[in-house]
Amino acid sequence: LVxxxxxxxxGGIQALRNFQNVDDFIRIVYATPAYIQTLAVSTPIxxxxxxxxxxxxxxxxxxxxxxxxxxxxxxxxPNTPSHSVCVECKLRGTVCVMVxxxxxxxxxxxxxxxxxxxxxxxxxxxxxxxxxxxPNTDSLGRRWxxxxxxxxxxxxxxxxxxxFADPFCEAG
Numbered sequence: 001l002v003x004x005x006x007x008x009x010x011g012g013i014q015a016l017r018n019f020q021n022v023d024d025f026i027r028i029v030y031a032t033p034a035y036i037q038t039l040a041v042s043t044p045i046x047x048x049x050x051x052x053x054x055x056x057x058x059x060x061x062x063x064x065x066x067x068x069x070x071x072x073x074x075x076x077x078p079n080t081p082s083h084s085v086c087v088e089c090k091l092r093g094t095v096c097v098m099v100x101x102x103x104x105x106x107x108x109x110x111x112x113x114x115x116x117x118x119x120x121x122x123x124x125x126x127x128x129x130x131x132x133x134x135p136n137t138d139s140l141g142r143r144w145x146x147x148x149x150x151x152x153x154x155x156x157x158x159x160x161x162x163x164f165a166d167p168f169c170e171a172g
Contacts, residue, residue, distance in 0.1 A: 002068060003045045006058035010130055011042040011164030013058075018042060019159050019172070044164060053078055056130040058161045061113040081112040084132045085125045088116035097124055104144045106157060109135030109167070130162040137171035 006012045018041045026033045055068050064080050071078040085107035097103040097119050105124030113129040144154050158172035
């Protein structure tokens, strides 16, 4: 079983309900909330069944998808990058937005795959590909505080697209 995308691997954007009262969202979004039924929490598929491989991203990287399919068809382990978005910034020659501009960025703790799209436009990484292996979220959070980011903003950023991925959920 291969989970594909942030919704399948980490609960996705709908996992925001895990940190708020979902009934409040329903009242705001729907004209007739009485007709809406939803689960109380949004969880990754791996919470419920054994998953053989997680393909992260929101959206996923099409080259990684082809690699995963090819690898399983020929009986080998998929070869997807294990480094952080910071490496992708360096590969494309993008100046570090945290170092150069003091912009909070999830790049150091986020799994590669997006090609460092957000930092290429002078924006901090939003963590769309989820946490990389063994991310140092505590250190990054402390650095953001040094840059002047409010603690509430730090929690909000970790509780984004991959909100229910363990390292990001705990850091938030």
